[in-house]
Amino acid sequence: MAKREEKRRALREALVDAAWNRIASEGLAGLNARDLTRDAGCALGGIYTAFRDLDDLVMHANARTLALLGDTLETAVAGRRGGAALHALAEAYMGFALTRRRLWNALFEHPPPPDDTAPDWFVAGHVELLRFVVQALRELPLDEPEDALEARARSYFAAVHGIVSISIHSKFVGLSQDRLAAELTSFVRVLTAGIAAEAAGRTADPQASRA
Amino acid sequence: MAKREEKRRALREALVDAAWNRIASEGLAGLNARDLTRDAGCALGGIYTAFRDLDDLVMHANARTLALLGDTLETAVAGRRGGAALHALAEAYMGFALTRRRLWNALFEHPPPPDDTAPDWFVAGHVELLRFVVQALRELPLDEPEDALEARARSYFAAVHGIVSISIHSKFVGLSQDRLAAELTSFVRVLTAGIAAEAAGRTADPQASRA
């Protein structure tokens, strides 16, 4: 019986659970080491035997949120293709941000590590999300190589994120939920129309630059 | 001679100067009350006679950044109209984010006040920026009332911000500067093409819904 590893994993899980729940209920700001360890049922120093530091622990909690977001997007996009898939993804992303607001916020509020690079396993979670967008773009008339398609997917994902993000943070000028949904619909519609128009332009005038 | 007000204004200005400079050189994370007051040449408690608290002071420093960003965008957009203006705005926004990265970051890293509402004078600064986008959109074939145009402007601004933001924070998957610029160009081009295509659709089929 490998009691060592088992306890270690149990402690890590308890801490991530506690952190995730506290972020969900109080937000990232209402998270401190003492309440956390009390929730998890370990000593204050326990954090540092299980994780590098508190930021590392928060990253793992965020990874759980990222996975949940992935499931949400996967469900939303199921059976849809192309533009319909993009619409479904945008709406689902908005829905997730609104219903799981504090968890979603923590994904971006949390300060990046000093060297500004995230662990590979965290980046991978984000790439996973982009795959849905890449697949949808593949079903549109986009004459681009694979890597350019991934860059496009990143951009469109980031664009939708930006729209949702600035709207939800009324820190700047926010929109109501209905208006936000309408804006997202309009946005995706314009985007797909633009893609179709450029594709039509290419077939009509094959010599035109594709810069 | 109103020495009181004069000293008060001087102190406030010295503190905002110090905060702004520290944010510019060290980032928002490298900002603490003690270094700040030493830079500004006042006592630790001085912050709280001049401002409500440190967050309030940071907001004022951010307002200065916002004004600088406004000037940058205004210069970039000067003499350009419609799609060209949008391209210029996106490029200028990217340039600002890259060259004034820490100041620009502070605009969004800084946690919003608990009630999630920013002071009016701060919101006004953001609305100011949107005016450039609204004006550019007015010069495109967008059959929308004024308030819808403003919502569109917010969305497109937010979209560009999202693209730039996620790209710069390599926390997720970042792009090189050249690729980012190319992505922005492509994005604005698709957007304007989409707007034009929808306008063409309207004139060809005036009964179509505009939902």
Place this chain on the structure above:
DNA sequence: TTGATAATTGAACATCGTTCATTTTTCGGA
């Protein structure tokens, strides 16, 4: 069972933003 090794603990530490009693400065009226 035992010695070595790893994990756990929580008091102590350094640092942070903020407060407040004290001191200094400012100002209108005598």
Place this chain on the structure above:
DNA sequence: TCCGAAAAATGAACGATGTTCAATTATCAA
């Protein structure tokens, strides 16, 4: 010009924070 009041400036002290570390406890291989 002087004086009492009121405002502002000061910096030691406070409470809360994340992190460390010497002491304690638990685990494992022989």
